[in-house]
Amino acid sequence: MAEPAKPAAPASGRANTKKELPERFRNHKHVWVFVEQERGQVHPVSWELMGEGRKLADKLGVELAGVVIGAPGEATLAAAREAACYGADLAYTVTHDILADYRNEPYSKALTDLVETFQPEILLLGATTLGRDLAGAVATTLLTGLTADCTALDVDADGSLAATRPTFGGSLLCTIYTLNFRPQMATVRPRVMAMPERVERPLGRLVEHPLSMAEEDVVTKVLRYIPDRDSAKSNLAYADVVVAGGLGLGSPENFQLITQLASVLGAEYGCSRPLVQKGWQPAERQIGQTGKTIRPKLYIAAGISGAIQHRVGVEGADLVVAINTDKNAPIFDFAHIGIVTDALHLLPRLTEAFRRRLSPHIRDRIAS
């Protein structure tokens, strides 16, 4: 079994207590955000994380760096410069022809090398398919702690990263620390953190790092890349208005009450986890911890009870409106406006009432 050097195990018994940070980790300093780019496009989650990283770096009094890995050329450099506009003090880049497409081996080697050379204390990545694939491999190589899908990040009094995430299937929250290892790694799902304002700023420093690897060293080859058709993508995560349904709808046919209201509002539609598990809706429509996180101006939840795993997916919404027959449903604990009634009766009326209210604007559209 190929395995890197083993870290000293905690001196005795439980790891559950704060120890002196081992000597070899004392030089680990600064906060890093992995800037995810695939085929020239930076994933927005990277800038959302940059905003969080800035707060952590300021609390710790350290620098914030963006890490960009990719093919040599303008796109990679542009991503590094762009990192400054979202708060990075400096950027590290690793560029090489073998990094043109994402593949685990060269990317995890590039990132592991960077970490071992420049020794950050905190490393944040987006919880995307790429970020999770990369983070899991890098944390295992470095034998350090990795906390997935965090919903809140903070540093405590002694400077440790406090990473909070839903746990036990999203029924409770927990705060996780990586006390005796560095870097402290965490992933965060897209849209969980607010997008910081972009401010035009020059990049303080650019540190280019080499990758000693050749195409012959990479056993995995990309045969083809088939981009999704635009029609196959839903814009749920970035929609301004979202309407969603849950088990309270009673049957898959009744889901059309959701899509009809969404259509009148120019909204995207989604659903709670049980509807995906029952096969009523596809997984890409799921809102919640294991589905999409949304931050719309208006979110209307019909027949959704509001389990924690759903709650963490919608807490960034400006206004949460809940329709539920059960006045004790947990969704009323975090909704701004609630109504205790049967969604099946209210939804058609609500669609009609919104249509009347917005009809002048719809006529504008038809006329223009």
Place this chain on the structure above:
Amino acid sequence: MHIVVCIKQVPDSAQIRVHPVTNTIMRQGVPTIINPYDLFAVEEALRLRDQHGGTVTILTMGPPMAEESLRKALTFGADRAVLLTDRFFAGSDTLATSYALASAIARIGETFEPVDIVFTGKQTIDGDTAQVGPGIAKRLGLAQLTYVSRVAAVDLVGRAIEVDRRAEGGVQALRTRLPCLITMLEGTNDIRRGSLPDALRAARAEIVVWSAKDAGIADVGKCGLRGSPTVVKRVFAPSPRAEKAAMVEAGGPEAADALIEAIFAQRPRLEADLATLVRGY
């Protein structure tokens, strides 16, 4: 071909209890199932075996009662089941779990026959981390194929495999060498109904039960709480929002209009925003 599928027995319930001192899950009394994501891995492994011949070994780490999930997997037609169970594993995080499972997979390869493919589900429904699969791959030096939607071809002679992998904006068609580790995406196949002979065989089958030592783990300090770099400091329920939801009391035909009034009263700019949206829609 020898395929190992890692599965996890997970609580099938929202009744979650947490130990007040250790902050770990108290599993007693909660009904359990095979992690639903793992069923896609089991089915894909069985399909490949049916096409290419060979054996499928199911592996799980957990308490002795995890044997139930292994028997269930045998009813689908898996050939062998290994239960990795030891008090040293209690409190493992993903790093410690991947160490134990990787050790057991290496030992399975030595004991039975060399392993060509390791399958896991995309993630579990109780931990939701998706970290154990990559952890096993890295520790065993296997090519890592996550979020696989299709196994397109397996070439046992040329020791190569082609798969489709879900990426953020599309699908990557990848070719790599065997052995490899695949985390299977959900919804990519339908788990078969087990046959009657398989059900009978599963009921009588002898489950291979291994302790940490049996699995070749020399240093139990890399397992369980001691081998876990992450520490759960606090488990808590989120507090309700400070202000209660404003409840709209209207019923009957007025309810819809009353709700819309309440929405625009709380967020006056929303009406203009909606107007912009429907114009552009």
